[in-house]
Each structure stands twice: as structure tokens, then as C-alpha cells.
Amino acid sequence: xxxxRDRAVHIGLLSRPLSPEERSGPAATLAQHPYAWxxxxxxxxxxxxxxxxxxxxxxxxxxxxxxxxxxxSPRVFLSRERGDSSHRAAVxxxxxxxxxxxxAQEATRFRVLYSDVELRFSLLSTTGSVGLTDLGASAIDxxxxxxxxLDGVAPTRENALTGRYPLVKPFVALVHxxxxxxxxxxxxxxxxxxGQSIIEESGFLTVExxxxxx
Numbered sequence: 001x002x003x004x005r006d007r008a009v010h011i012g013l014l015s016r017p018l019s020p021e022e023r024s025g026p027a028a029t030l031a032q033h034p035y036a037w038x039x040x041x042x043x044x045x046x047x048x049x050x051x052x053x054x055x056x057x058x059x060x061x062x063x064x065x066x067x068x069x070x071x072x073s074p075r076v077f078l079s080r081e082r083g084d085s086s087h088r089a090a091v092x093x094x095x096x097x098x099x100x101x102x103x104a105q106e107a108t109r110f111r112v113l114y115s116d117v118e119l120r121f122s123l124l125s126t127t128g129s130v131g132l133t134d135l136g137a138s139a140i141d142x143x144x145x146x147x148x149x150l151d152g153v154a155p156t157r158e159n160a161l162t163g164r165y166p167l168v169k170p171f172v173a174l175v176h177x178x179x180x181x182x183x184x185x186x187x188x189x190x191x192x193x194x195g196q197s198i199i200e201e202s203g204f205l206t207v208e209x210x211x212x213x214x
Contacts, residue, residue: 004174011072011184012174015085015134033173035190037205038134040089040167043120043145045129048073051174052149053130055094061130061179062100064109069128078131079110085169086116086132093166093211094150118146134169136203163210169202 001023004012018032034163042053049071057075061067067075077156080087082105091098113119116133122131123145130148135155138145146157150165159165175183189195195208 001028001174002119004176005125007176010161010180011186013019014172014174016088017170017171018174029177031175031177031179032152033175033187033205034170035173035187035189035195036171036199036209037160037168037209038136038171039155039160039165039205040086040132040169041132041135041138042130042150044136046125046144046146047127048130048146049076050148050173051146052152054151055096058094059100062097062104062109064104064107071119076126076129077104078106078119078126078129079112080119080166081114083113084132085086086134086167089167090132091168137204147158151158157205160209160211161207166211168205168209168211170208181203 001012001014003009006040014032016079017034017040018030020066042058042161044050048069059065061077062074068074079101087101091101102195110123113122113131116137119131120133120138120141120143123131123133133145135147149155150167153159153165155165155167160168173187175187179187190199197205
């Protein structure tokens with residue numbers, strides 16, 4: 001956002017909308033262009049035997065209570081930094097997640113990862129681990145992570161679009177009000193049928209899910 005405002009880059013990419021404070025403050029001269037949606041998932045180490053996790057189990061895990069997968073192996077939560085967009089989606093839509101996550105962060109209960117790539121590869125290397133990531137990026141990376149249903153609802157495109165699966169986040173292109181012609185051309189392509197087809201083929205959504213942004 002700062003780089004776009006300072007014209008150091010033509011386009012900035014966000015995985016959340018601007019906050020009201022940002023829209024009325026430093027980013028007041030910037031324009032937002034939503035262009036895709038991502039399904040946010042709880043993904044686990046490849047050896048995890050379960051294919052679903054409950055809200056109650058997640059909250060208990062965040063609170064530091066003893067927690068195990070169905071085969072008795074311990075669950076290990078891998079966290080992202082406060083404000084991460086995937087965690088924002090969970091905070092907004094998973095009952096009890098907000099308070100439990102806050103307590104976990106204050107107690108420095110879990111390992112914190114500072115990028116999606118770091119999180120996904122840590123899931124691969126940490127036995128019994130589970131963490132939040134986005135479905136499209138995991139598919140692009142072709143990593144053998146276990147993608148978990150939430151309370152028995154699978155994170156499919158159809159379930160996300162109808163709102164049955166609640167965890168989604170928007171992808172937003174941020175540009176200066178006086179956009180560079182090349183940036184305008186690129187954004188037109190992204191919004192074109194060809195650009196939207198690429199987004200869909202990559203495992204993301206081009207239509208806003210019924211639940212909308214958190």
C-alpha cells in the first residue's frame with residue numbers, strides 16, 4: 001500500500017479489503033479492484049489420518065488443551081502473524097476462534113510463520129501439524145497436504161460459493177488514482193474472460209461467494 005501510494009510500484013496486491021481507517025487515511029488516493037476470491041482452508045501434515053476438524057477441536061487446540069487426531073497422534077497448530085488475511089477469515093467466521101487465538105498469541109503458545117510459503121512447507125515438515133492457508137496456492141504448489149473439511153463441510157468451490165463453507169478471502173489489486181497505462185492494460189486483462197479463466201483454472205473463484213468478505 002505504501003509502495004503504491006509512493007508510486008514505487010504500479011500495482012499492489014492485497015488479500016483483504018482496505019480498512020475504513022486506511023481508506024480515509026494514507027490510502028485515500030488509491031483505488032481498489034477486487035479480482036478474485038480464495039477459499040481459506042485448514043491444511044494438515046500429509047500423514048494426518050483425519051479429513052475433517054471441528055470448530056470445538058480447533059478452539060480447544062488454540063487454548064492449549066490436550067488435542068489429538070483420531071489415531072491418537074498429537075495435533076500441533078502452526079500460526080501466522082496477527083492480522084494475517086487467512087486468520088482474519090477464521091476470526092470472522094469460526095465461533096470462538098477470535099478469543100482463543102488472542103489468548104494463544106499472548107501466551108506465545110505456538111510457532112508463528114510469516115509467509116504462506118513458510119507456513120505450507122512447515123506443515124510438510126511438522127508431524128501432526130495443522131494451519132490456515134489458501135486452497136488455490138496449495139493446489140498451484142502441488143503439495144501433498146491434507147485439506148480438512150470444517151465441521152464436516154468440505155472446502156469445495158460449490159460450498160464456498162453457496163456460503164455453506166464459510167472461509168473465504170478476497171484478492172484486491174491496489175492502484176493509484178492516476179494509474180499507469182500499462183497497469184490499466186493489465187487490470188483489463190485480469191477482468192477479461194481470458195484472465196478470469198486463468199484464475200478459475202488455478203483454483204480460485206471469480207464470483208463473490210454468498211458469504212462475502214469477512
